[in-house]
Every structure is written in structure tokens, then in C-alpha cells.
Amino acid sequence: MAPILLFFLKSVALIIIALAGFAYTTLLERRFIARLQARIGPNRAGPQGFLQPVADGLKLIVKESITPAQADKVIYFLAPMIAVIPALIVFAVIPFGSDPIFSLMGDLNIGVLYILAILSIGVYGSALAGWSSNNKYASLGGLRASAQMISYELALGLSLVAVVLMASSASLNDIVKYQQPGNILGWLIFRQPIAAIIFAICAMAELARAPFDLVEAEQELTAGFLTEYGGMKFALFYMSEYVKMIAMSALFATFFLGGWSGPFVNEVPVLSLVYFAIKVVIGLLIIVWVRATLPRFRYDKLMSFGWKALLPIGLANVMLTALLIVLGVY
Numbered sequence: 001m002a003p004i005l006l007f008f009l010k011s012v013a014l015i016i017i018a019l020a021g022f023a024y025t026t027l028l029e030r031r032f033i034a035r036l037q038a039r040i041g042p043n044r045a046g047p048q049g050f051l052q053p054v055a056d057g058l059k060l061i062v063k064e065s066i067t068p069a070q071a072d073k074v075i076y077f078l079a080p081m082i083a084v085i086p087a088l089i090v091f092a093v094i095p096f097g098s099d100p101i102f103s104l105m106g107d108l109n110i111g112v113l114y115i116l117a118i119l120s121i122g123v124y125g126s127a128l129a130g131w132s133s134n135n136k137y138a139s140l141g142g143l144r145a146s147a148q149m150i151s152y153e154l155a156l157g158l159s160l161v162a163v164v165l166m167a168s169s170a171s172l173n174d175i176v177k178y179q180q181p182g183n184i185l186g187w188l189i190f191r192q193p194i195a196a197i198i199f200a201i202c203a204m205a206e207l208a209r210a211p212f213d214l215v216e217a218e219q220e221l222t223a224g225f226l227t228e229y230g231g232m233k234f235a236l237f238y239m240s241e242y243v244k245m246i247a248m249s250a251l252f253a254t255f256f257l258g259g260w261s262g263p264f265v266n267e268v269p270v271l272s273l274v275y276f277a278i279k280v281v282i283g284l285l286i287i288v289w290v291r292a293t294l295p296r297f298r299y300d301k302l303m304s305f306g307w308k309a310l311l312p313i314g315l316a317n318v319m320l321t322a323l324l325i326v327l328g329v330y
Helices: 002-036 052-062 073-093 111-132 136-167 172-178 193-207 231-256 270-293 299-326
Strands: none
Touching (some): 002 270, 136 231, 172 231
């Protein structure tokens, strides 16, 4: 009973942290973009806008939610949940610190496969939301979302294959430990830079954020698959995007930045949580920076880039990595 209770408590704590992270990642993004664009950003609700996420949440709770008369109501209501649940459960295999108590499921030896499987489920939320709304704009947005996510998941998977080959394990704990030879140069971002770049690009495409936000385009699709959603149903989709941002930053930190590793983590295990949090925040700031800097791709260019550039480069990187391992270079 005790292990079950421990898993339950850790799950509740993780969900609370993810929800708080979602709320204040929105504030981080708005303030950081404002600073990049020489604006002020939200600063009215609470000191320096600290209570702005609370105000936004209350607004969405009381906002009227209209259901289209011709929508498939069961799928229409399930789609936001299908979108947000995978974003939350992907955290289950991520090691947040050096002590096993900081992980939800512990050391899962197929952690990489678990992550790829869960990320692939998220596309159902977008596709079903567009289809169930019975709206042509939403349907096209859902089709774009599914095509984009599936296409970039292939290259993302290949980038992780190179990481698994290097660490000789699909366990995220083993991958973190592999990157600890005593200095920062042991991080895989330096030993697998091509895989790191491919993962970063594919992660942003998976999030469908600028410059890859082709699933919603005001010129031809309005809000895409979200067009018919409002109130708390919209909030769930919004939440899934930002929770996925945190998850992707955490995965990038785990795979390429040494995870929770850092000075004195063996002597003071709680420091591992601090190092991991710093790396995740840096990843979030880079995602926001890209959004504020680059213009939106044209859709055919987006798909061409995924299939004709990232996929062949990722495959070539896997072959080169395998060859170097056989030759004893790695």
C-alpha cells in the first residue's frame, strides 16, 4: 500500500506543478516577448503582473462556452482532454533529480519508446477537435495539425535513435548518467549537435508554435481546429500547448544538457532539482525567443523542410553515429 500511496502523492504533486508551470509560463512568455519588443507587458494584476495568470483563468472559467449545433458532441467534448492528458503523462518517465524519489515511475528501461508513443497520441486531440466541430476551417486546421505533427515526429524519433545508440540504453536515467564524465563537454549537445538541432526544431513543430503555427492562420483558417472552442474547453487546448512546452524543454535538458547533473549533486541531491529547473527555463526562453523573432513558414515549405531536409539528415546522422560506434570513436 505504501508504494501505491507514494506514486499517488507524487502524481498529484506533478500535476499541481505542471498546472502552476502552465500558468506562469504564459506570464513568462508575455513578459519576455514584451521585453524583446520594447513593450511593458502585463503589469496590472498583482505586483509586476504576477497575478495575471489567475485573472486569465478566472476569465476563462466564467466565459460562455457555446457548442455548435451540428457538432459531434461526444468527440467535441473529449478532444480537449485527449490533447491535454498526453502532455501531462509524458512527465512520468522524466528524471527530475539524482534521487529516485524525484522521478514519478522510476527507471523505466523503455523510457524513450514511451515518450515517442505518448507524443504521437497528442495528434488525435487536434485532428478530432477539427473534425468534430463540423466547421470547414476547423477541419482543415485539424488536417494540417495531423500532417505536420506526424511528419516531424519521424525526424524527432531519428534524433533520439542517435542518443539511444550513444548511451546504449533507452532509459532516461541511463542517458543522463552517460553525460556525466566530469565536465560539460560530456553533454550530448556537444557530442550529438545534429541530433540536438533536429530535436529542437521538431519539438517546436510538434508544439505547432511560431514559426510552425500553420495549424492556425488568420489569412485562411482563422484559429484552425480551435475555431469553435471557447471557455474552459479552449483553456484545455491552451494548457496542453504550454504543458507540452515545459515537457519538451525538460526532454531536451534530459537528452542533450545532462539532465539533472551539475556540481555537488552527489553531496546535496536537492541541487539536482535546481539545475534541472534552470535548464528547463532556459529552454522555455529559447522557444519564446524563436516565436518573437522568426516569421511563419509557408505550409508547403514547412512540409518540404520536414520530409526533404530533416528526415534525410536525421537518418544520415543515425548511420554516421552507428559507424563511429563500430569504429570505436564513440
